[in-house]
Amino acid sequence: MMYRLVADIAMVVHFAFLAYLAVGGFLAWRWRRTIGLHLAVVAWGVLSVAGVDCPLTHVEDWGRRNAGQVGLPPSGFIDHYIEGVIYPEEHTNLARLGVAVLVLFSYVGYVLRRQ
Template sequence: MMYRLLADAAMVVHFTFLLYLAVGGFVAWRWRRAIWAHLPVVGWGVLSIVTGVECPLTLAEDWARRTAGLEGLPAGGFIDHYIEGVIYPEEYTNLARLGVAVLILFSYVGYVLRRQ
């Protein structure tokens, strides 16, 4: 039971992380110091896309699920299991990534303009 809760907690934290990745720049419009937390989040997002390095949250959830006796995450990990094919069709992955990149860029431009 405890490992199942741990797996669920890792999933919730992962979704929260991805949400902050997408909209954290807008949060910084209101709370300027939030940009310093958002920059490493964006860096990790870019690193994971470019290099394919697996997220520690994915590893933690997969381990907890398997330890709880549940099926682990598929080979593609968190994104393949919860997002691709569920929130958007798999063939639109690059378009979704581009959309998030544009959203981040727009939020950063707005952040700089609001600081002036």
């Protein structure tokens, strides 16, 4: 029971992290001090696209396997929960570009609102 709870919490935190990655720059329009946190989240997102393993993926996989469930595939969290579910796998680069444009737009707005 406890292992499954750890896995489920890791999954929820992962989704929250991805949502914050996409819209956190807009939140910084209102709460300016959060821009540093968002920059760190974006940096981690870029690193994960470049191939760095995410510790949340390992935590969730560990929890699922110890709970007697099937763990995450080697391809990871996004491939398991998002690609092929929310958008087709062949549109991965388009989805990444969309998030990048969203982040850049939010940063432009952040800078313009600061002036």
